[in-house]
Amino acid sequence: MISNLIAHLRTLLATLQRLLHTPAASFLNITIIGIALSLPVGGYVLLKSLQQLGGGLSSTPQISLYLAADTSASEVARIGEKLKQHAAIEHIDFISRSDALQHLQQASGLADVTGGLNRNPLPDAYIVQPKLNDAMALESLRDELNNWPHLEQVQLDSAWAHRLQALIRFGRWTVVILAALLSFALVAITFNTIRLQILTRREEIEVTKLIGANDSFIRRPFLYFGFIQGLFGGIAAWMIVSASTLLLNLALDDLALLYSSHISLASLSLADSFTLLGFSAYLGWLGAWFSVSQHLWQIEPR
Amino acid sequence: MIQFNQVYKRYPGGHEALRDLSFEITEGEMVYLTGHSGAGKSTLLKLIAAIERPTSGSVLVKGQNIRSIKREAIPALRRNIGLIFQDHKLLFDRSAFDNVMLPLQIGGFDHRESAKRARAALDKVGLLAREKANPISLSGGEQQRLCIARAIVNRPAILLADEPTGNLDSDYANEIMHIFKSFHQVGVTLILSTHDERVMQQFPSRALHLQQGELQGAAR
């Protein structure tokens, strides 16, 4: 068991030595893999940031009900009760016309303008949170409420959230397709690297076969190489994405200052990072495995 | 231990390298394989190590038929055979010591135990002082001895040597024959191909004489 572990460590060490033996080629390979992987990973980071942004804006749609200006207070309360008991409605918020005016004055700095008004032009309003989220149900609820008396305007404000959702869905597919294509590229790069290695180590393979090496012994160093190269490529991708995120966040800070809000790119979580490294190492191993199965059987000592 | 029955070997291209060979070598025997260049000596040794397969007839090595042996069973067979090649087949990307370590790594032995064994094998062939040297810096005789060290480090039951004294002067040749003799004395089955008359006179033993792929005389 222990000696097995030591044997694996030895192979690992020998593999690292082999990587260092051709530093320029190894560096180039690892960089190419890193860049290839950083594209889908970068896309993933962007998506995650968009989602966080969307979350802050409440992606569940709301319906705003504006009451007619001449509605009496008891009538307003009765409508509130009716809304609360409605089967399709999760919960409601009431915004009185005076609250709305105050809010407007604070939020927009229009105090001077609104202060000049001698009459509050805003209506009382209910903000309705529906139970269901799909477009059909929302629209039928809106149509139903439209027929109620005293409601001047019924407004479904889900368009923006829906657009964001659609954008995120589109982005997710883009990332998935990009990841699939570039994973294939990673496998292909490793396949070719290992093919060249097998060619240059042909003599060594022949001799070890003559001495009694079985296939798994001959395979092992190549599989390790693919694994390690993939792992280092993953680390390179991680560094590229992390450094880019850091730089872009510095630029975003300036931007955010101008608009007095806080926006920033999400960073890779620990789980994300380990997934990235595990996946890239696995793909490297897979490329090596394909290459070895393709080329090794052709080398038989004569 | 090794048994040939009506063995033919025809190479792709039609050349018949071995014709109707039948003989037996018992455990612990030392046998010379003689014949001119092209007589089929190397081919015969390759059949025993399953590097080539017979075209017809059967080659039995420790009870296994080389003609029908499964690919997966070949490594285990070869670990029981020490091979000493005409062209040494040493690896020049590593030290003499690492060359001798290779069979032990293949066998999956413990590293410290292996290192001890490798040094013992190097000592046996008188190369312990050169363990760190790259084989390319060794003389022809030293390379031959290094190849022997690699072949015996696994303590195989059978040792096959293809013209081990081929291009060595007689002092070197004697030295190497003494090494082989010592293995024979501890029970290793030895097959040496050679056309070195002096060696055979000095270390007499049974000889199989090949002529154009056929066994001559009543050497069986």
Ligand SMILES: Nc1ncnc2c1ncn2[C@@H]1O[C@H](COP(=O)(O)OP(=O)(O)O)[C@@H](O)[C@H]1O
């Ligand atoms: N791989 C091969 N393909 C075709 N012919 C071969 C091959 N190996 C050897 N031969 C031929 O078989 C004959 C015997 O060769 P070999 O066994 O090497 O003889 P020896 O070792 O006695 O000199 C020679 O004529 C040689 O040309």
Ligand SMILES: [Mg+2]
């Ligand atoms: Mg020969």
